[in-house]
Amino acid sequence: MRIRDLPIPREISSILEWKGVDTLYPPQEDALVRSSVLNGRNLLIATPTASGKTLIAEICGLKHIYEGKGKVLYLTPLRALAYEKYQEFKVDEDLASKLGWRVKVALTMGDYDSEDRWLSDYDWIITTNEKCDSLMRHKAPWLKNVSLVVADEVHYISDPDRGPTLEILLTKIRYYKPETQIIALSATVRNAEEIAKWLDAEYIVSAWRPIKLTEGVVHGGRILYSDGFEKMLANKLGDPILDIAVDTVRDGGQILVFTNTRRDAVSMAKKLSKVVYELLDSEDRVKLKSISKMILESGEARIPHSDILSELIRRGVAFHHAGLHNVHRTLIEDYFRKGLIKALAATPTLAAGVNLPARVVVVSSYYRFEPDVGYYEIPVMEYKQMAGRAGRPKYDKEGFALLIARDEDEVEYLMDRYIHADAESLKSRLSSEGVLRSHLLGVIASESSINKGMLYNFFGKSLFAKQSRIESIKQHIDRTLEFLSQYQMVKIDQDTLYATKIGRRVSELYIDPLSAVILSRSLKMIENPTDLTLLYIVASMPDLEPKLYPSRTDMRKLEPILDSRCSELPLDSGWYIGVGYIEALACLKTALILEAWIEEESEERIYEIFHVEPGDLFRLTSTASWLLYASSELSLILGYSELSSRFRILEDRMETGVKPELLPLVKLEGIGRVRARNLYRAGFRSIEDIRRASIEDLIKIPSIGVAIAQRILEQAKGAG
Numbered sequence: 183m184r185i186r187d188l189p190i191p192r193e194i195s196s197i198l199e200w201k202g203v204d205t206l207y208p209p210q211e212d213a214l215v216r217s218s219v220l221n222g223r224n225l226l227i228a229t230p231t232a233s234g235k236t237l238i239a240e241i242c243g244l245k246h247i248y249e250g251k252g253k254v255l256y257l258t259p260l261r262a263l264a265y266e267k268y269q270e271f272k273v274d275e276d277l278a279s280k281l282g283w284r285v286k287v288a289l290t291m292g293d294y295d296s297e298d299r300w301l302s303d304y305d306w307i308i309t310t311n312e313k314c315d316s317l318m319r320h321k322a323p324w325l326k327n328v329s330l331v332v333a334d335e336v337h338y339i340s341d342p343d344r345g346p347t348l349e350i351l352l353t354k355i356r357y358y359k360p361e362t363q364i365i366a367l368s369a370t371v372r373n374a375e376e377i378a379k380w381l382d383a384e385y386i387v388s389a390w391r392p393i394k395l396t397e398g399v400v401h402g403g404r405i406l407y408s409d410g411f412e413k414m415l416a417n418k419l420g421d422p423i424l425d426i427a428v429d430t431v432r433d434g435g436q437i438l439v440f441t442n443t444r445r446d447a448v449s450m451a452k453k454l455s456k457v458v459y460e461l462l463d464s465e466d467r468v469k470l471k472s473i474s475k476m477i478l479e480s481g482e483a484r485i486p487h488s489d490i491l492s493e494l495i496r497r498g499v500a501f502h503h504a505g506l507h508n509v510h511r512t513l514i515e516d517y518f519r520k521g522l523i524k525a526l527a528a529t530p531t532l533a534a535g536v537n538l539p540a541r542v543v544v545v546s547s548y549y550r551f552e553p554d555v556g557y558y559e560i561p562v563m564e565y566k567q568m569a570g571r572a573g574r575p576k577y578d579k580e581g582f583a584l585l586i587a588r589d590e591d592e593v594e595y596l597m598d599r600y601i602h603a604d605a606e607s608l609k610s611r612l613s614s615e616g617v618l619r620s621h622l623l624g625v626i627a628s629e630s631s632i633n634k635g636m637l638y639n640f641f642g643k644s645l646f647a648k649q650s651r652i653e654s655i656k657q658h659i660d661r662t663l664e665f666l667s668q669y670q671m672v673k674i675d676q677d678t679l680y681a682t683k684i685g686r687r688v689s690e691l692y693i694d695p696l697s698a699v700i701l702s703r704s705l706k707m708i709e710n711p712t713d714l715t716l717l718y719i720v721a722s723m724p725d726l727e728p729k730l731y732p733s734r735t736d737m738r739k740l741e742p743i744l745d746s747r748c749s750e751l752p753l754d755s756g757w758y759i760g761v762g763y764i765e766a767l768a769c770l771k772t773a774l775i776l777e778a779w780i781e782e783e784s785e786e787r788i789y790e791i792f793h794v795e796p797g798d799l800f801r802l803t804s805t806a807s808w809l810l811y812a813s814s815e816l817s818l819i820l821g822y823s824e825l826s827s828r829f830r831i832l833e834d835r836m837e838t839g840v841k842p843e844l845l846p847l848v849k850l851e852g853i854g855r856v857r858a859r860n861l862y863r864a865g866f867r868s869i870e871d872i873r874r875a876s877i878e879d880l881i882k883i884p885s886i887g888v889a890i891a892q893r894i895l896e897q898a899k900g901a902g
Contacts, residue, residue, distance in 0.1 A: 183211045189220060194244045197277045198237075207234040209388040214238060217384045219365065220245060224383035226336070226366045228374040230391050231570030232539065235367040236270070239332040242365060244274060247285055247305045252329030256308045259338040259348065261291050262535050267334070268308045275306075290317075294692035294808070295815075297322040311347045316692045318354060319624050329362055331355055336368040336377070337563065339645065340608045346617040349610055350624070352381065353644045369566065373607035380648050393573030394580045397601045400426070400544075401587040408601050422586065423450070423544055424457050431461045431498075431524045435541030435578065439527045440568050442547050444503040444795070450527035450546070451494050451501040458525050459497035466522060470496050473517055480509040486789040486796055495523065502528040502538075505795030507785075521577075530560075533567040543572040543583045548600065553731065563605040610646035613654075616724060618662045619695050626672055627681035627689035634659075634677055669699050684819050691812040697723035701813050704752035705822055712750045713780075714773055716825070716832060719752060720809045721772035727805050728798055730775065732767045736792075740767045743774070775799070776806050780835040782844075782855060807836040843867070850894045860884050872898040 183206045186195045206214065209229045219225040219242055227235050243254040256271070258264045268289035278285040288304040294316035301307055302324035309317075317325060333352060339345045355362050364381055370389060371377070378385035398407040403417040405426075415425040423439060430437045439454070441447045462470070474496035478488055485507045491514075494500055500514045500523050517523045518538055530550075532538060545568050549557050565585075573581020585600060587593045612618060625640055626632055638656060641647055647655055663679070666672040671685030681689065688698045704719045705711070720726060732740055744751075744767060757766050775792050785796050794802070814829035831842065838848040839855045846868055847858040864883045866872050872880075872894060880891035 183215065188214055188241070190241060190245050191248050193278070193281045193283060194241065194248060196281060197244065197274055198241070200277055201273060203237065206237075207392060208390050209386060210234045210238055212388065213386045214241060217386060219384070222363050224364045224366075224381050226368065226374060226378040226381060226383045226385040228368045228370050228377075228385065229388045230370055230395075231537070231567070232393070232573070232575060233388065233391055236267070236334075239334075239365050239367060240271065240274070242363075243271075243306060243330060243332065244278075244285065246330045246363075248283065253304070253324070253327045254306045254330045254332065255314065255328045256306065256332045256334065257311050257314055257348070257351065258308070258334045259311055259341070259344045260335075260535055261310055263334065264289060264291060264308050264310050266536055271306055271308065295690060295811070296320065299324070302327075311344065311351055312692070315347050315351055315624070316690075318351070319628060319689050319692065321628070328359075330365070331362055332365045332367065334367045336366040337371055337605075337608060339377075340563070340606070340611065342611050342614065345611040346614065346621060349612055349645050350621045353640070354625075356381070357640050357643045368608075369563065369570070370605055371563070371608050372604045376648070377608055377645070380645050391573070392575060393578055395569065395572055395583060396580055397569060397583045397585075399585045399587050399593045399596045399601070401590065401593050405584060406593060406597075408597065419457060421453065423546065424453060426542060426544060426584065427454055427525050428457050428461065430542045431458055436518070436521065436523075436574070437525045437542045437544065438532075438538065438540035438571055439525070439544045439546055440530055440533065441527055442529075442550060444501075444505055444529055446546070447501040447503050447527040447529055448490070451499050451525075452490075454525040454527060455494050455497040455499040458499050461524070462498050466498065467496075469522055470498055473513065473522065476513060477510060480513070481507070484784065484786050485510065486786050498522070498524040500526055502526055502532050503797075504529065504531045505797045507796035508800065511797070530564060530568065533564070533571060537571070539571050539574045539581070541572070541574060541578045541581060543569055543581070545569070545583070545585050548585060548596065559599070561606055562600055562603045565600045566605050608645075610644065610649050612641075612644055612646035613650070613658055615658075615662065616694060616696065618658055619665055620693075622659065622662050623666055623671055623681065623685055623695055624689045626666075626679050627686045630680075632679050634679070637679070666695060669695065669702075671695055671698070684816065687815060687819060691815060693809065693812050694724045697725050697809065697812070698816055701816055702820055705817070705820065705825065707752040708750070711825065713828075713832065714747065714777060715750050715752065716810075716813070716829060717773040717776045717806075718750070718769055720806050720813065721769040721776065722752075723809055725805065725809055726772065726802070728801060730768060730772050730792075730794065730798075730802070731764070732771050733793075736771055737767055740770055740774075744770055772802070775802065776836065779803055779839050780832065780841070782839065782841055782859065803836055803839065807833050810836055847872075850897050852890050852893050857883075857885050857890070860886065869898050869901050873901075 185198050185203055213219055213225060213227055217225050227238060229235055246254055256267060258267060271287045275285050275287045285306060286304045287306045288301055290298050290301060290309045291313050297320045298317060339348050366381060374385050374387045396407055398405045400422045403415050405413045415422055417425060419425050427437045439450050441450050474492040477492040477495060491510055502514055515536060515538060518526050545565060548560050550560050551557050569583035572583040585596045587596055637659060641655055641659060663672060667674050670682055671688060673680045673682055688695055700722050701719060708715050753766060775788060775794055778788050785799060788794055788799060810829050810833035814826045814833060817826035817829055834845055840848055840858060844858040844862060847853055847861055860883050866875060877891045880886050881888055
């Protein structure tokens with residue numbers, strides 16, 4: 183079916199045609215023609231990757247805005263995905279303006295202590311689930327004008343970390359604004375009908391893909407495909423993945439290899455580089471050499487992994503994992519999409535993030551390791567997400583997803599366990615104690631008062647309620663209320679519940695109530711806290727991510743530091759026994775990393791000392807910055823005004839990674855920690871000093887060129 187034949191305004195079909203969309207895929211036609219979604223009904227679409235789910239939401243959203251029905255809210259579980267959708271929909275804004283109508287598109291992420299009132303002027307708002315939940319807790323006034331919500335990647339509802347927030351969001355929408363239309367986009371799941379009933383939605387389930395997906399298992403120098411066809415490998419290189427890579431790249435394709443760990447990804451990329459480089463033509467070699475230089479020159483200072491990545495990219499290969507610096511990750515993704523990087527070795531986080539398709543996807547192992555549980559088999563859903571990356575639209579007629587078997591018996595097992603299997607059913611994760619205390623407080627704090635019956639009714643709208651007994655839900659709620667009451671975040675007056683002043687602020691700050699308990703308890707334990715004390719408190723909070731547990735080598739280095747500085751740390755009695763001792767060392771390690779960052783240690787040096795990769799360091803310092811802000815706010819309520827100011831200074835330093843004397847300089851756009859220190863050493867120690875400088879004075883300073891000098895001089899003079 184052609185776009186122009188849909189019952190939508192011509193202005194919308196024109197936008198899509200200008201973007202190159204002329205014909206609907208079968209699942210899109212099913213959704214837009216055979217369901218009532220264009221008439222305002224809720225819809226769940228459960229189809230594979232690249233089957234066109236986003237276009238369905240895009241058409242419904244544009245129609246919604248064109249007809250003046252209200253704002254559209256587009257929810258994603260990941261920041262990278264939110265940014266990808268923002269770029270995609272921003273094109274609609276430009277095209278609509280050419281046709282004489284308005285679609286203002288906005289992206290909002292982070293800053294969980296804000297109403298974002300500026301969004302009242304926008305029609306299409308893209309955000310993450312967590313940011314949206316925080317906006318609801320702040321009762322952002324413009325939210326009342328939202329009448330269509332698109333929930334992308336709804337299968338994340340089964341994720342222990344991100345699922346509960348998505349579930350609570352959809353529950354709030356259904357409970358407080360049942361007239362709001364919901365469009366839920368999901369991978370293919372076993373219990374789509376159950377999820378649709380929960381959302382009071384029609385549903386479309388399809389296995390259709392625009393590019394044929396052929397799945398198979400590799401063993402003994404051959405590939406056995408699911409349709410019974412066999413293909414022999416050249417078996418010349420001693421590793422079937424390398425043989426597959428050579429066949430793929432020689433034929434003009436790209437290969438994506440999923441590995442268990444970051445170390446495995448780097449190791450696999452090195453192996454691939456030895457065979458891929460020989461297959462590159464001279465034009466690609468010139469372009470890749472230029473990109474490899476960009477890797478070395480990126481950032482103000484030297485970034486860990488630059489040398490190895492630069493060399494691998496020169497050879498047409500890269501690795502991808504969550505520890506990469508954002509600059510490196512962006513370059514790798516861009517040039518893999520453009521086809522210049524021929525082979526990519528990645529951890530499974532890639533399958534859950536941005537869409538980077540390749541002709542061939544290889545899943546090198548179906549086992550995963552977690553410190554708490556050991557080795558376990560990956561879920562079918564995770565395999566399907568990885569396999570879904572096979573096949574590049576516009577380039578490939580067919581995509582191939584391959585599993586590696588260790589022996590003959592495993593071939594049949596992998597066929598049954600993953601290739602012929604359906605993805606698992608989606609299950610609520612809302613029953614987790616840590617998750618429930620945060621969201622329960624959020625619901626109570628959103629009301630001036632609420633009784634238990636209303637609370638039970640609210641959670642009765644959740645997926646948790648649909649999949650559990652009501653008695654179980656009440657038990658979970660009552661147990662969590664006891665915790666919130668014990669620590670004075672909720673006041674219980676007979677059957678009526680009120681959030682206290684501190685409880686309401688904890689909810690607004692979007693932190694785990696346990697983090698607030700740790701803060702309150704810790705501040706009472708240390709009479710003269712140092713900066714390390716305050717950083718250790720933040721490191722102890724369950725909200726801080728990622729968790730950095732010490733290795734055996736770390737423990738040998740940390741133990742003497744713990745002994746010498748234990749008087750600065752708010753340690754519980756019995757901390758030196760069993761798990762408490764490991765936790766103390768883990769918090770100390772994290773606090774020392776944060777201390778090194780604000781004392782201006784380089785990323786490279788922090789990596790050498792603590793083995794913390796740039797991507798992890800960024801997430802760690804970003805989360806710590808937020809928790810320092812939250813601690814500052816809560817300290818005021820708890821009566822620690824001086825400590826509140828100290829937490830705020832540490833927050834500013836954590837955001838920028840500098841010592842106190844550089845804080846005025848890093849407020850200038852384009853001045854990071856390295857340029858600020860160079861300015862300071864050259865005698866420019868304030869904005870006033872820079873205002874008196876000339877361009878010639880500034881360009882003498884290392885890392886400051888003419889463009890940067892002009893920019894900071896303009897800002898300094900403007901500040902006067």
